[in-house]
Amino acid sequence: MDGLKRGAAVIVGVAESDLGAVARDMSPIDLMAQGIHRALADCGLPMRDVDGLLCATAQSRTSGLSLAEYLGISPAFIDTTILGGSSFMFHVAHAQAALQLGLCNVAVIAYGSTQRTIGRRQASVREYNPYETPFRPFLPSTAYALAASRHMHEYGTTREQLAAVAVAARQWALLNPAAWEKEPLTIDQVLSARMISYPFTVRDCCLVTDGGGAVIMTTAERARSLKKPPVYVLACGQAITHANMSSMPDLTVTGAVQSGRQACEMARLGPADIDVVEFYDAFTINTILFLEDLGFCPKGEGGRFVEGGRIAPQGALPVNTNGGGLSYCHPGMYGLFLLIEATRQLRGECGARQIEGCETAIAHGNGGVLSSQSTVILGTQATL
Amino acid sequence: MERIAQSPLAVYQAHLEKGELAYQWSPEAGKAVFYPRVICPYTGSDRLEWRVSAGFGAVYATTVVHPRDGTPYNVALIDCDEGFRLMSRVEDIAPEAVKIGMRVKFRVHRPGGDEPPCPVFVPLETA
Secondary structure, three states: OOOOOOOOEEEEEEEEOOOEOOOOOOOHHHHHHHHHHHHHHHHOOOHHHOOEEEEEOOOOOOHHHHHHHHHOOOOOEEEOOOOOOOHHHHHHHHHHHHHHHOOOOEEEEEEEEOHHHHOHHHHOOOOOOOOOHHHOOOOOHHHHHHHHHHHHHHHOOOHHHHHHHHHHHHHHHOOOOOOOOOOOOOHHHHHHOOEEEOOEEHHHEOOOOEEEEEEEEEEHHHHOOOOOOOEEEEEEEEEEOOOOHHHOOOOOOOOHHHHHHHHHHHHOOOHHHOOEEEEOOOEHHHHHHHHHHOOOOOOOOHHHHOHHHOOOOOOOOOEOOOOHHHHOOOOOOOHHHHHHHHHHHHHOOOHHHOOOOOOEEEEEEEEOOOOEEEEEEEEOHHHO | OOOOOOOHHHHHHHHHHOOOOEEEEEOOOOEEEOOOOOOOOOOOOOOOEEEEOOOEEEEEEEEEEOOOOOOOEEEEEEEEOOOOEEEEOEOOOOHHHOOOOOEEEEEEEOOOOOOOOEEEEEEHHHO
8 A cells, every 4th residue: 555645636526326215227327327427516527537437336247337338438447346335445545546647537436226126135146155154144134243242242242332333323314314214213222123133133234225326536636626625535444354254363353453554554643633433334333343443442342432422423423424324324335425424524514413623534444244344534635 | 287076165065974074274384274175275275184073162153043034043153173163053052042152062964955964063061
């Protein structure tokens, strides 16, 4: 990562596509295109300027081809890296590399999913693993539940502490008009909801929605003439530790330790310098693990850290201010939405959920079953 | 170059057919390897020896899956004493009674039909 320059690449446009339950027969590529159209409008760039294309979806084997054809472009740079829900954080690093090298000038990162409309099983076909599938793990929930069981065993983390993560996410979602969930949630409601894979009830698990969106990146130089202030990519870090849960080295420690360390070194910032935190909360244990592994609290303290509304609105540390995958939207590969929310917070566009004086943000993506971890640190011009 | 006559999975399943839990040993790394592979993930070497586990281990992590229709069941990660970990389940006790650290012993499960046998575990005290 030595080659990436702090602040050389910027995010200039962000947008969601339609979210939640989209119109019948909409395709993932329709949603990508809608997101790109809106994100280009957000920054004022025309489609003809797009010469870098990055995308991922579980529903198209060659989404790069489909999307380029659909948009009517022949991009000079294309990347369809797919490593689960964190793919879009990897895309940010790859787009920055391409922008720095002059392989492209305007890069679009896009995502689309219709998993709610067509059913999760159709949207994301699981590969048969002869060493795991016979035991019928309900994936991904069971894999994360195993990690939670280990965290509870080693550190005394409780189901109530896990539930506090879901409750905080819901409180944020109630401040976000785009969020799927509209009703308040209590710790008791989380605990008494339908059990999925112990210790998780359905309220410990992310939503199953449709959705998509896009992020437009360019060089800091090019951004000067655009209509909104750019959001600077201060750092990227990434780590892959395994693919399947039975091969994860330690179920209580994720690759976020490495990805976070890399990102903090490049950004020359530490956890105490971060104003707003966006974590990939596929399950309630994720937020606890990433708070620990990215250095917001010591290992094992994550459960106690989230108690008492500390990560909820008005808490000491704002985490998942859009409502997260737990209460805002989760179309299967959620990482792109972390970048959208972090960018909006840094621009001061978040209305009732806006964090005052927000200059730095962390967007941490998770993919697979805690398998791929990718950290992006963003900042305003004041942080350069 | 020598052609591989039998896949790592086929060797593993042939052992299970005989009621054995097989794993690989990397002499260069001095470590057990699981799942079975063509090359060692620690060294990159293709020198991997097959060994048969004594079948003893401990529960490393555990959950109970609650299907929408049907009976809840256990899924666990088991650390075998030879130094490898695998996904499995603990049988003969209630799924929620499976605890981390519990000593367990391997037993072969034969689902029948076209499905190959697979390794499950039972608590050591009742084995």
